[in-house]
Amino acid sequence: MTFRLVIGNKAYSSWSLRPWILLAGFHIPFEEIVIPLYDADTKRKILKVSPSGKVPALIDGDVTVWESLAIVEYIAEAYPKKAIWPKDKAARAHARALSTEMHAGFAALRTLCPTNFRRAPARRDLTPEAAADVARIEKMWASARKTFGADGPFLFGAFSAADAMFAPVVNRLHIYEIPVGRATKAYMRAMLDLPAYRAWLADAALEPWRIEAFET
């Protein structure tokens, strides 16, 4: 049975991008269901499919999984032959640690630089807290690339779940023109050129919905 992935607007929903780009990046067939966010009946619609009242949610027959990281794990278990997490045990542990840190953290950067996949790049100055987030992100990316990334341009060489978790962060650094080092720029380039990433942006550009609060 084909997965069904319930997501929010592609223009604004960073959490939705994570499982979406994982499925698209690994060429796993799925049907997407978009629920426009922050409309009067958004909550009611989401609650029909996701008990947390948030997107994304993955539906696989009788199974519903919510929370982006849990969805990523479910996809990895459903496709054990694909290297959704790196095959090497140490690399896999490192990838999971990075992904969990992303899932739980970087609130200052997320608040200062809201997701908007249609935003034309323009510089935003960082608060000290957001600058600390960026410094940590650059450090964790550099460490993964140096230790495990020799076989390709992504964090663990080939595109993996860890990259899916950081795809919206790459977008933030890009559209808010955050100053970063050469190694970070090279990793960002790999993501910005990924066909699945570009497909998401193209879809976002065509969406009819506009939420003023996210159009700063």
Ligand SMILES: N[C@@H](CCC(=O)N[C@@H](CS)C(=O)NCC(=O)O)C(=O)O
């Ligand atoms: N921790 C959740 C976060 C999900 C989340 O915050 N989703 C937002 C969209 S990006 C949402 O559903 N917002 C709608 C709402 O809160 O009413 C995850 O990892 O999936």
